[in-house]
Every structure is written in structure tokens, then in C-alpha cells.
Amino acid sequence: MDRRNAIKNLFAFIPLGAAFAGITALGLRFITPSKRDIERRIFTLHLPELPINATRKFKDLRGKDLVLVRTGEHEVKAMSTVCTHLGCTVHWEKDRQEFYCPCHAGRFDKDGNVTGGPPPSPLETYKVEIQDDNVFIYFKDVEG
Amino acid sequence: MGFSTWFKESFPVDQEALIKLTAEPIPNHLKRWWWALGGTPLYMFVVQIITGIMLIFYYVPDTDKAYDSIAYITYTADYGWLIRSIHRWSSNIMIASLLLHMMRVFFTRSYKPPRDINWMFGVVLFLLTLMFGFTGYSLVYEQMSYWAMQVGTGIAGATPFIGEWIADFMRGGSDIGQNTLTRFYLFHVVLLPILIAMAVGVHVYLIRAHGVTELKFKGDENVEKKTFPLWPEK
Numbered sequence: 531m532d533r534r535n536a537i538k539n540l541f542a543f544i545p546l547g548a549a550f551a552g553i554t555a556l557g558l559r560f561i562t563p564s565k566r567d568i569e570r571r572i573f574t575l576h577l578p579e580l581p582i583n584a585t586r587k588f589k590d591l592r593g594k595d596l597v598l599v600r601t602g603e604h605e606v607k608a609m610s611t612v613c614t615h616l617g618c619t620v621h622w623e624k625d626r627q628e629f630y631c632p633c634h635a636g637r638f639d640k641d642g643n644v645t646g647g648p649p650p651s652p653l654e655t656y657k658v659e660i661q662d663d664n665v666f667i668y669f670k671d672v673e674g
Numbered sequence: 675m676g677f678s679t680w681f682k683e684s685f686p687v688d689q690e691a692l693i694k695l696t697a698e699p700i701p702n703h704l705k706r707w708w709w710a711l712g713g714t715p716l717y718m719f720v721v722q723i724i725t726g727i728m729l730i731f732y733y734v735p736d737t738d739k740a741y742d743s744i745a746y747i748t749y750t751a752d753y754g755w756l757i758r759s760i761h762r763w764s765s766n767i768m769i770a771s772l773l774l775h776m777m778r779v780f781f782t783r784s785y786k787p788p789r790d791i792n793w794m795f796g797v798v799l800f801l802l803t804l805m806f807g808f809t810g811y812s813l814v815y816e817q818m819s820y821w822a823m824q825v826g827t828g829i830a831g832a833t834p835f836i837g838e839w840i841a842d843f844m845r846g847g848s849d850i851g852q853n854t855l856t857r858f859y860l861f862h863v864v865l866l867p868i869l870i871a872m873a874v875g876v877h878v879y880l881i882r883a884h885g886v887t888e889l890k891f892k893g894d895e896n897v898e899k900k901t902f903p904l905w906p907e908k
Contacts, residue, residue, distance in 0.1 A: 556756060556757075559751075559752045560728055560753045560756075561867045562752075564750070564752060600779075
């Protein structure tokens with residue numbers, strides 16, 4: 531192969547090779563599990579810190595508000611405080627044992643299910659695990 | 675023992691034969707695009723295999739989850755929209771180029787003996803490609819897919835004598851449901867690819883065995899070099 535052909539081939543194969551490498555990179559990215567699907571188990575508090583019926587507010591790894599409610603001796607619920615109706619902040623009413631949204635009187639039971647008002651779907655819940663009085667919550671990883 | 679000696683000894687493929695295989699001289703008229711349309715569906719088929727394998731990474735062949743898994747691919751997975759779009763558009767281009775290829779073969783009477791058996795294999799390839807399209811369309815399992823399955827199995831069911839058996843075989847029962855989706859998935863990702871790969875092999879082998887007849891167009895009279903190599907500049 532003479533120099534002229536070698537240069538011609540170089541000009542043909544560099545862009546082709548770059549295009550091929552780019553498409554391969556996109557494909558690898560596609561089949562690599564995304565961080566948004568990875569759950570992380572994170573310690574939040576000791577059970578004695580939270581009396582029965584008391585609440586504690588947190589933010590999850592993506593900055594969304596959630597609230598922890600101790601609903602029993604060994605029962606803690608973690609719930610998004612964003613009402614599924616129009617996004618107002620719900621709060622725990624311990625007398626009625628339910629979440630209440632002051633904007634349009636939406637009501638949710640302690641598992642987040644709708645019991646009254648306009649909300650179209652249950653509150654978003656987080657999986658809670660209690661191990662030796664340590665309360666852990668499973669958060670979705672930061673978006674990546 | 676050097677690397678190349680070791681490799682030639684352990685991988686005894688005749689290099690000369692391999693070079694001869696890829697250096698077949700191609701008649702000049704194949705540089706015109708409408709003479710090279712047989713390669714387009716083949717190239718699309720390779721694209722379909724690669725993107726199809728990638729889509730299987732996330733697709734779930736379950737009547738409740740199929741549509742959601744495709745929504746996940748399209749809207750959530752990184753570049754999923756791209757992979758799925760390539761798969762979908764390549765299938766359209768594959769069928770369109772097959773039609774053009776068939777027209778070219780038909781109008782130049784290239785289907786005549788001794789190439790008649792190759793024409794028949796071409797027809798089989800076309801039908802297999804249509805089946806790919808039909809089963810792939812159904813895997814999305816949305817309303818359009820459901821009614822396409824309903825109509826498609828209904829048409830198959832109109833075959834005389836054995837129609838009912840065929841329709842029940844395709845559906846995996848008398849109604850469209852999980853069995854139908856599982857079967858269509860099986861056809862789309864296992865059976866049809868095996869069949870089409872074998873048919874493509876025979877089709878390409880027959881082209882090479884018959885060779886390509888040289889044609890001349892206006893202005894070609896003074897062209898000295900009548901052929902060009904399949905793989906340039908070796």
C-alpha cells in the first residue's frame with residue numbers, strides 16, 4: 531500500500547472507527563443498569579428517639595420530603611409528604627391516625643391509601659426495616 | 675515458535691481461500707444503487723440482531739408488564755429511545771428495500787432459470803421478514819398490537835381445512851392472551867431468526883455459485899476495468 535492509499539484509508543477509517551466507538555458506547559450505556567434503579571439502605575434514627583405517634587421529617591437522596599411516623603411499638607411508616615392530588619404537603623393527624631392534606635381535605639390511612647377527598651392515588655411509600663431498634667429506610671440512589 | 679506460526683497451526687484456515695472469497699470481482703454495474711438493494715436488507719438484518727439483543731435486556735414478555743417494559747426502554751433507560759427507534763425503523767427499511775430488490779429482480783428477469791430456486795428462497799425470505807414485522811408489532815402489547823394479533827390470527831384461521839389448527843397454534847388457545855404473547859416472543863427472537871439466517875445463507879451462496887452477469891449501460895462502452903473488488907485495496 532503506497533502513501534496515497536494509506537492516507538486515504540486513514541481518512542476513511544478514522545471517522546468510521548469513531549462512529550463505531552460512539553455507537554458501542556451508547557449501547558454499553560443502555561445495557562448498564564442505571565443508578566436510578568439502585569436502592570440504598572440508610573440508617574435514619576434509633577427507635578427510642580421517636581415516641582409512638584410522633585413524626586420526624588427527612589429528605590430522601592433526591593431531595594424529596596418524607597416523614598417517618600411511629601405507628602406502633604415496632605412499626606414505623608415512611609411516607610412522601612407530597613399529596614398525590616396537587617402536591618401540597620400532607621401531615622400526620624395522630625388523633626385520627628391518618629395523613630391529612632389541608633389544601634383539599636385529602637385523607638390517607640397509615641399505609642398511604644386514599645380514604646377520602648380528591649387524591650387519585652396513594653402516597654408514595656418507602657420501605658422501612660427495623661433491626662435492633664435501628665430504623666433503616668430504602669432510598670432510591672441519587673439520579674445518575 | 676512465533677505467534678503467527680502457532681496461530682496458523684492451531685487455526686488451520688486456508689488464508690488464500692479466505693482472501694479469494696472476499697476478493698471476488700464485482701461487475702461495475704453493481705455500483706448503481708438499485709443493483710445493490712439485496713445487501714441493504716442484509717445489513718438491516720444485522721442491525722436488527724444487534725439492537726434486538728439489546729432490547730431483550732429490558733423487555734418482559736408478560737401481558738401485564740410488556741407495555742410497561744417498553745415504556746421503560748423508551749423513556750427511562752439511557753439511549754433506549756435510540757435503540758428502540760433504530761430497531762423499529764430498520765424493520766421498515768428492511769421491508770421497503772426488499773420490495774425494491776424484488777422489483778429490480780422481477781423487471782430485469784433475473785428470476786429466470788438457472789436462478790429460479792434462488793428467487794423462491796427470496797420469496798421465503800420476504801415472507802419471513804413480514805412475519806418478523808407482525809410478531810414484533812405484537813410484542814408491544816398495546817391496543818394496536820392486540821387487534822393486529824386478532825386480525826392476523828383471523829386471516830391465518832381462514833386457511834381451508836387446517837386454518838383452525840393454525841390459528842389455535844399461533845394463539846396458544848382459542849383467545850389472545852399470555853400464551854399468544856409467549857409464542858410470538860418465541861417466534862420473534864428464536865425461531866424466525868434461525869430460519870431467516872439459514873435462508874439468507876442459501877440465498878447468498880446461490881448468488882456466489884451462479885455469479886453475477888455483467889451488464890453495460892450507456893457510457894460504459896469505453897470503460898476498461900469491468901469489475902471492482904468486493905473488499906477494496908488489499
